[in-house]
Amino acid sequence: MDHDQADPYFSHRRLLFATAYRMLGSVTDTEDVLQDTWLTWHAADRTTIRSPRAYLVRTVTNLCLNRLTSARATREHYVGPWLPEPLLTSPDAAEDTELADSVSTAMLVVLETLAPVERAVFVLREVFGFSHAEIAGFLDRPEPAVRQIAHRARSHVRSRRPRYDTDPGRRARVTDRFIEACAGGDLNAVLELLAPDVTVWADGGGKVSAARRPVHGPDRVARWILGILTKPQMTGVAFEPAQINGEPSLLLTASGTPAGALTYDLTEAGITTIRLQVNPDKLRGLRPAGLS
Known part of the structure; x- marks a missing residue:
């Protein structure tokens, strides 16, 4: 254990x-990338x-770019809406509002609309604070080009970033009321x-029954x-409150085993977007993770 802790790979x-998770929106792909990074590092x-x-970081970034490029083609044939893989986060994850926002389901959906290089630059610059020069080194691109990409990505995200209430206290109360109403x-x-x-979006991936198109309007959504x-x-299957992607959300469980995740956007008017992830291939992250 002491040897592992001294290894830079484990310390970072x-x-x-x-x-990687913010770049890919997939726990499964992230763990694969980290395994490949470990192999590259030790070789x-x-x-x-x-x-x-x-x-x-350079190794992870470039491995993620390779996966993002191939993932785009794969998702063209995805059955129904595609949603990020949910990640169970520690209760203190929301204490750092900026980091919690960057891993929220809503933000991951916005990041999905960026080109792969734009997404990488945005995550490295806006979330983790790497300099334009450092990012240019990671990507083997001129620094002025990276600055342009960063500006374009930041403007894109700003125009599409949802405006919602991030107050954890209110979200927790709404979550409890939602569970009670559903139960x-x-x-x-x-x-x-x-x-x-x-609007509600459901990701069953063709593996389980789920709406293949978004459902709009309070009455239709509630009845659905x-x-x-x-x-x-x-x-x-039961609903229980849980911290998912840095926000109070609903965890679906069956006999104590994760069966899905329901995350939502909240404004003063109420819940505006509901995202239900029930694809069994995308539930790997619904276990204690400790990501901040």
Whole structure:
């Protein structure tokens, strides 16, 4: 254990995981990238590496870019809406508002609309504070070009970033009320929590039954949610509050095993966007992770 802790890969692993997850939106792909990074690191000539941290971040970044490029083609054939893989985070993850926002499901959906290099530059610059010069070194691009990419990505994200209430206290209360309303099958109680322009997106990936198109409007959304709970596949499934992607959310469990995640955007008008992830291939991150 002492040897592992002295290895720069292990001392920087938290940063590497956090960086890769924000670039990929996939826990499974992130863990694969970290494994490849470890192999690359241990095959490298350490005498030529001046900064292990920079070397490791550069390796992760380029491995992520390769995956992002191939993932775009794969997702063109994805069944139904594609949503990021949810990540169970530690209760203190929301204490750093900026980091919590950058890993929120809403932000990951926005980052998905960036080109791969734009996404990498945005994450490295805006989330983790690497300089334009450092990023240029990671990507083997001129610094002026990186500055332009960073500006373009920042403007893109700013124009699409949802405006919602991030107050954890209010979100926690709404989460508890939502669970109570769903458990009781109370249509009116669910309706009271929804904004007039609410939309629900469900990712079943063709593996389990889920709406293949977004559902709009309070009445349709409320009836759809309560209808889902009565389906045979939901027998024995319970909702419980959990910290998912840095925010109070709902964890679906069946006999104590994660069965899905429900995250949402909240404004003064109520819940505006609901994202339900029930694809069994994308639930690997619904376990204690400790990502900040």
